[in-house]
Amino acid sequence: MTALAPSRVVLTVGNAMMGDDGAGPKLYDMMTNSPIPGWQAIDGGSAPENESHRVKALSPDTLVIVDAADMGLEPGEVRLIDADIIADMFIMTTHNLPLNFLIDQLKEEISEVFFIGIQPDLVAFAFPMTQAVSDAVDTVYQSLLRWRGEPEFERL
Numbered sequence: 001m002t003a004l005a006p007s008r009v010v011l012t013v014g015n016a017m018m019g020d021d022g023a024g025p026k027l028y029d030m031m032t033n034s035p036i037p038g039w040q041a042i043d044g045g046s047a048p049e050n051e052s053h054r055v056k057a058l059s060p061d062t063l064v065i066v067d068a069a070d071m072g073l074e075p076g077e078v079r080l081i082d083a084d085i086i087a088d089m090f091i092m093t094t095h096n097l098p099l100n101f102l103i104d105q106l107k108e109e110i111s112e113v114f115f116i117g118i119q120p121d122l123v124a125f126a127f128p129m130t131q132a133v134s135d136a137v138d139t140v141y142q143s144l145l146r147w148r149g150e151p152e153f154e155r156l
Helices: 019-033 048-058 083-089 099-107 131-145
Strands: 008-012 039-043 062-068 078-081 112-118
Touching: 008 019, 008 048, 019 039, 019 062, 019 131, 039 048, 048 062, 048 099, 062 099, 062 131, 078 083, 078 131, 083 099, 083 112, 099 112, 112 131
Parallel strands: 008 039, 008 062, 062 112
Antiparallel strands: 078 112
């Protein structure tokens, strides 16, 4: 790892043209426009597995994956989800590969991998993001600014 490499990476997941599925892309934009020291954001889009090589090349100590995930909660609720239970929960995402496969692969090389899910309200083509999810993205961004070693969200 070079001296300039970040020790922490956020991999955002989602499609900005699909309403609340744009939570990840919104966080990526926020982190690009107002970078957080010690963090680097990577836009995983709808196929985050295609960016796993970029994440691995940075050799971060910590990886946080952020995505809209239907957890059966109120829209805009944010939870820290154990990677080990993602497959069992059948968390619905709009992506090609189940996230638990990607997380398992990344855990082989990264010591700490966290998954933060944001409960969507409306995921449909060409719809705007709801205010509840937009506010949740702001909350996640603020939590990264205050980072104390792990996400500050309630576990699902």
